[in-house]
Amino acid sequence: MTATYGTAQEATEHGTGDTTETTDAAVRGYTADKDAYLKRLSRIEGQVRGVARMVEEDKYCIDVLTQVAAINKALHAVSLGLLEEHISHCVVGAAQESEASGDATVVQEKVQEASAAIGRLLR
Amino acid sequence: MTATYGTAQEATEHGTGDTTETTDAAVRGYTADKDAYLKRLSRIEGQVRGVARMVEEDKYCIDVLTQVAAINKALHAVSLGLLEEHISHCVVGAAQESEASGDATVVQEKVQEASAAIGRLLR
Amino acid sequence: MTATYGTAQEATEHGTGDTTETTDAAVRGYTADKDAYLKRLSRIEGQVRGVARMVEEDKYCIDVLTQVAAINKALHAVSLGLLEEHISHCVVGAAQESEASGDATVVQEKVQEASAAIGRLLR
Amino acid sequence: MTATYGTAQEATEHGTGDTTETTDAAVRGYTADKDAYLKRLSRIEGQVRGVARMVEEDKYCIDVLTQVAAINKALHAVSLGLLEEHISHCVVGAAQESEASGDATVVQEKVQEASAAIGRLLR
Numbered sequence: 001m002t003a004t005y006g007t008a009q010e011a012t013e014h015g016t017g018d019t020t021e022t023t024d025a026a027v028r029g030y031t032a033d034k035d036a037y038l039k040r041l042s043r044i045e046g047q048v049r050g051v052a053r054m055v056e057e058d059k060y061c062i063d064v065l066t067q068v069a070a071i072n073k074a075l076h077a078v079s080l081g082l083l084e085e086h087i088s089h090c091v092v093g094a095a096q097e098s099e100a101s102g103d104a105t106v107v108q109e110k111v112q113e114a115s116a117a118i119g120r121l122l123r
Numbered sequence: 124m125t126a127t128y129g130t131a132q133e134a135t136e137h138g139t140g141d142t143t144e145t146t147d148a149a150v151r152g153y154t155a156d157k158d159a160y161l162k163r164l165s166r167i168e169g170q171v172r173g174v175a176r177m178v179e180e181d182k183y184c185i186d187v188l189t190q191v192a193a194i195n196k197a198l199h200a201v202s203l204g205l206l207e208e209h210i211s212h213c214v215v216g217a218a219q220e221s222e223a224s225g226d227a228t229v230v231q232e233k234v235q236e237a238s239a240a241i242g243r244l245l246r
Numbered sequence: 247m248t249a250t251y252g253t254a255q256e257a258t259e260h261g262t263g264d265t266t267e268t269t270d271a272a273v274r275g276y277t278a279d280k281d282a283y284l285k286r287l288s289r290i291e292g293q294v295r296g297v298a299r300m301v302e303e304d305k306y307c308i309d310v311l312t313q314v315a316a317i318n319k320a321l322h323a324v325s326l327g328l329l330e331e332h333i334s335h336c337v338v339g340a341a342q343e344s345e346a347s348g349d350a351t352v353v354q355e356k357v358q359e360a361s362a363a364i365g366r367l368l369r
Numbered sequence: 370m371t372a373t374y375g376t377a378q379e380a381t382e383h384g385t386g387d388t389t390e391t392t393d394a395a396v397r398g399y400t401a402d403k404d405a406y407l408k409r410l411s412r413i414e415g416q417v418r419g420v421a422r423m424v425e426e427d428k429y430c431i432d433v434l435t436q437v438a439a440i441n442k443a444l445h446a447v448s449l450g451l452l453e454e455h456i457s458h459c460v461v462g463a464a465q466e467s468e469a470s471g472d473a474t475v476v477q478e479k480v481q482e483a484s485a486a487i488g489r490l491l492r
Contacts, residue, residue: 084484095464115453207361218341238330366438
């Protein structure tokens, strides 16, 4: 059990959602990259505003579409990052927990969550 | 040639981008729905801010992913609307123009723009 | 009205689907590239068989996934080609027909078909 | 370590690709559902042949597109199934192995493979 992949306790918390304020608030897989995610999302927000401005100024529809496609791509990169962190923290954490506890239920739960999230992205 | 599908002149302007005649500013296919597009984009901007807030508050990665997928879907709806308007205004306008002028070049140009835009969305 | 963009009559036939055998059977937009499409589809069929063989031989799941992604990409290229031809033949043909007849209904119909098809591809 | 989630040995084999021990051929995550996958792929192969037949018979482009979209959807379902099994077998197996060995390298490798595969599907 290493800090790198989170702890079994963390994995459980993710499932139940009880994030009772604790001193080690860093319970999420993406916390280490939190600033990077916030920066990316702020840039995406600016891109959306830019598209609104283009519509406001009656820019050519194809140019607007190109910008919308760029936003989609940026969001895909965010999704992929979050998914990778879900797998490397939540799934792996649950797997290691189950190894100790002998209960595989939590692992299946985390895997199915990942699978459902991927399915939503593919649609 | 009807107002519904734009005029040949409009179609040409789209290509060159010179929208200097400001009195008839309504040269874009999406202009009629401009307010609707701006409302939608403003809602999407709010959704992006909401995702940033979730990351800020260390929300569960899967819940963040669900919201990101919702933004992608909303952007797809915007893209689809813009594409439909490009086809029904720019392509159709160019087709009707070419019918009069006998020059099919502008039609091919508009069709290829549509096709390239669809390709960018599929990626 | 040129052979390049189909005839108004063709556009109408597309809508009703009555392909009563005629001497000029080349009524579809993709007919000129028919052999190219059949070759591509035959290659895709081979790719699907290849994936089945990989599963049969217990190949590594990630390698199977890579091949499935390649098939999806090949199908996207086919879809994009068909869409471009729908727009450049059916939509443009209907636009030119409506220019003569003054009836824009058929144009709207073709545009909406294109839009619905793009929507299905984005999902 | 349970049969349900594969063994650490399996996870290692996936990485190296040496599946020489043929008596226990059931080393892949999808092996249990192998017949189901083969049936699905055989149906997809038939769908591709059906699209070729539609092109051969000059069917309406939009109807061909609808069938191509259905194939894409069927392939997405296959991809999603394979991904879920990669995560629940290879990633989880590696996580449990690393718990015993203390070496997290193989876990990171499996997670990155999953992430790269998801990225290919999103494109």
